[in-house]
Amino acid sequence: MSSATRVPLMLVPAAPAGSGSEEPGPPGLDDSTLLAGVRAQDASLSKAFYDRVRPIVDRTLARLLGPRDSDYEDVAQRALFELVSTIGRFRGECPLDAWVSIVTARVAYRTIRRRRAERRLFVDEQPQEVSLATRSHASAVAARQAIERVRAELERMNADRAWAFMLHDVYGYDLKEVGQIMGVSLSAAQSRLVRGRREIHERIKQDVVLARFLKQSGGDE
Amino acid sequence: MNTPRYAAAAAQLLRRYLPGAPVASGDEARGIATIEHAMQARTRQRRLMAIGASLAAAAAVLIVGTQLDQWRQSSPSSGVIAIKVTPSGHGAALARNEEEAPLKAHSSIESGQRIETPADGGASLQLSTGTSMTLAGRTSFRVDSQGATQRFTLQRGELLARVAKLTTTQRFIVDTPDAEVEVRGTRFRLRVIEHGESCGAGTRTRLDVSEGVVEVRAPNQGATSVKAGEAWPAGCSGTEDVPQDPTPRQSAARTTAPAPKRDLRPAGRAAVPDGEPERSSGLTAQNDLFAEGVARGRRGDTRGAVRAYQELIDRFPSSALAENAMVERMRLLAQTPSGALEASRYLARYPRGFAVREAKTLVAEP
Numbered sequence: 319m320s321s322a323t324r325v326p327l328m329l330v331p332a333a334p335a336g337s338g339s340e341e342p343g344p345p346g347l348d349d350s351t352l353l354a355g356v357r358a359q360d361a362s363l364s365k366a367f368y369d370r371v372r373p374i375v376d377r378t379l380a381r382l383l384g385p386r387d388s389d390y391e392d393v394a395q396r397a398l399f400e401l402v403s404t405i406g407r408f409r410g411e412c413p414l415d416a417w418v419s420i421v422t423a424r425v426a427y428r429t430i431r432r433r434r435a436e437r438r439l440f441v442d443e444q445p446q447e448v449s450l451a452t453r454s455h456a457s458a459v460a461a462r463q464a465i466e467r468v469r470a471e472l473e474r475m476n477a478d479r480a481w482a483f484m485l486h487d488v489y490g491y492d493l494k495e496v497g498q499i500m501g502v503s504l505s506a507a508q509s510r511l512v513r514g515r516r517e518i519h520e521r522i523k524q525d526v527v528l529a530r531f532l533k534q535s536g537g538d539e
Numbered sequence: 540m541n542t543p544r545y546a547a548a549a550a551q552l553l554r555r556y557l558p559g560a561p562v563a564s565g566d567e568a569r570g571i572a573t574i575e576h577a578m579q580a581r582t583r584q585r586r587l588m589a590i591g592a593s594l595a596a597a598a599a600v601l602i603v604g605t606q607l608d609q610w611r612q613s614s615p616s617s618g619v620i621a622i623k624v625t626p627s628g629h630g631a632a633l634a635r636n637e638e639e640a641p642l643k644a645h646s647s648i649e650s651g652q653r654i655e656t657p658a659d660g661g662a663s664l665q666l667s668t669g670t671s672m673t674l675a676g677r678t679s680f681r682v683d684s685q686g687a688t689q690r691f692t693l694q695r696g697e698l699l700a701r702v703a704k705l706t707t708t709q710r711f712i713v714d715t716p717d718a719e720v721e722v723r724g725t726r727f728r729l730r731v732i733e734h735g736e737s738c739g740a741g742t743r744t745r746l747d748v749s750e751g752v753v754e755v756r757a758p759n760q761g762a763t764s765v766k767a768g769e770a771w772p773a774g775c776s777g778t779e780d781v782p783q784d785p786t787p788r789q790s791a792a793r794t795t796a797p798a799p800k801r802d803l804r805p806a807g808r809a810a811v812p813d814g815e816p817e818r819s820s821g822l823t824a825q826n827d828l829f830a831e832g833v834a835r836g837r838r839g840d841t842r843g844a845v846r847a848y849q850e851l852i853d854r855f856p857s858s859a860l861a862e863n864a865m866v867e868r869m870r871l872l873a874q875t876p877s878g879a880l881e882a883s884r885y886l887a888r889y890p891r892g893f894a895v896r897e898a899k900t901l902v903a904e905p
Contacts, residue, residue, distance in 0.1 A: 325683055338840050350657030356574075356578070359578040359579070359581060359582050360578075361575050361578060364571045364574040364575045364578070368567065368570045368571050368574055372567075372570060372856070381557055388643055391566060391569075393571065394570070395569060395573045398573045398574055398577070399569055399573050399574075399576070399577040399580075400577075401577075402574055402581060403577050403580065403584075405581075407579075460729075461552070461555075461556065464552060465552060465553065465556060468549045468552065468553060474671040483546070483550070484553075487542065487546070487550035488550050488553045488554050488557070489557075490554075509685055511595075514546075515542055515543050516543060516546070517541030518543075518545065518546045518549055519544065519545040519546040522545035522548075522549060523545055529545060532545055532548035532549060532552065533548070533550065535548065
């Protein structure tokens with residue numbers, strides 16, 4: 319999550335400069351101490367580690383799976399297990415929050431790929447913000463319908479391209495992170511993203527109603 | 540990367556309405572248990588990896604050690620040269636100092652060990668360098684060194700050697716009671732006869748070289764290079780027999796092997812009575828006949844040479860020397876009316892022999 323030009327829709331808000339993390343740990347326990355303890359299999363730090371990473375896991379999974387997904391808690395547990403198992407590979411090259419988010423997203427991606435019959439790209443539930451008071455009822459309905467149409471187009475696309483588009487352009491992961499989550503090289507991730515964007519653009523262009531809505535909403539911005 | 544317009548708008552729309560995280564966090568107790576379980580699994584995994592790495596390292600060391608050992612055994616320039624010896628006939632013995640034991644097939648022989656063959660027996664040696672040696676009957680042969688310098692002692696009897704090409708650091712030396720023979724990839728026959736006073740300044744060593752060059756060093760005679768087809772001492776190559784006395788004289792300074800103390804004939808085989816001429820082994824007789832043919836031919840005694848070769852062919856038709864004898868006889872008779880006939884006989888018997896081209900030329904000549 320490094321692009322400064324992209325809309326800063328990051329799973330984890332940018333950390334204060336120099337701190338490398340946003341979630342406050344237990345009093346007197348910074349990230350480096352916590353990580354060193356977990357690497358040393360210090361079981362007394364299990365609770366502190368859980369408190370530190372669980373909110374990030376939840377935010378990530380809520381976006382990729384939806385908070386009411388039937389497998390939500392199982393996937394969250396798998397993500398926690400994966401975080402501890404692979405903690406030796408975390409070398410502090412990115413903030414801890416970003417690393418937790420990438421590992422969690424990878425677990426979620428694998429889970430969804432296993433659901434062959436159920437090719438969901440993102441949550442089924444209704445976007446909560448659509449009914450925000452700042453929007454009129456009519457525009458909220460129009461936005462909800464537009465999201466449904468975009469979702470339908472994404473479901474019809476090649477899954478890998480759609481995933482690359484969602485991870486990069488919607489969830490805010492950079493290309494390297496997209497590659498890590500999907501288990502492919504940087505160039506493969508880029509190729510999937512470019513093709514995914516082109517494909518969704520062509521599909522929306524064919525949907526006159528959706529295209530008009532997006533044009534208008536783009537003008538509103 | 541320029542994002543197509545509708546793709547960018549769709550992404551913006553989706554971002555705006557992304558669902559938030561659940562208000563209540565998940566099952567904390569289960570999450571902490573999962574973390575502790577993962578820690579334990581990580582410990583087990585690291586322990587297994589450490590064990591695996593140790594096993595892999597041990598296996599690697601073992602493999603490298605084995606390979607190194609094999610390389611040392613097979614490398615002629617870096618280690619001990621393996622020598623396998625197989626007896627032919629019965630009664631050959633492997634001896635070290637005063638201890639003797641029957642020689643078994645494919646036995647390994649080491650420095651200091653000695654091979655004793657009876658009158659009607661023999662032995663063949665195969666070195667890991669590719670060199671092969673054949674010991675005739677009534678031969679005492681000792682291995683002195685198996686390193687870069689391969690050194691042997693022919694105390695008595697006869698050996699036929701085919702020495703593989705040597706590297707620059709290797710030497711192949713055979714000591715006899717009164718001479719030292721050094722070769723550099725060749726084929727030769729070396730004998731120690733019982734009585735050699737008649738020629739060659741009394742030396743008992745006889746050498747016939749078939750291929751390559753052999754250097755002979757003898758006391759008071761200096762070093763002599765003996766080339767293919769030549770014999771040493773000059774004029775002595777003939778039919779002198781190998782020693783009749785099973786206990787040879789210890790006459791040369793280089794001789795260190797103790798004389799055989801027992802009759803090596805197999806049990807039940809009668810010893811040759813004193814005064815009765817002993818029969819040479821088959822190998823010796825073949826070599827002698829061939830050497831006689833060579834010697835007579837060199838002296839210009841064509842008839843005698845042809846007769847010697849013919850005897851060799853008649854008596855030992857399956858001998859390795861039979862073809863050579865036939866070729867030599869063909870060459871001797873090439874200028875006579877019988878030349879074409881001899882060539883035809885050769886072609887009929889050895890259609891793929893080494894002298895086919897030469898024989899065909901003779902047949903084609905009017």
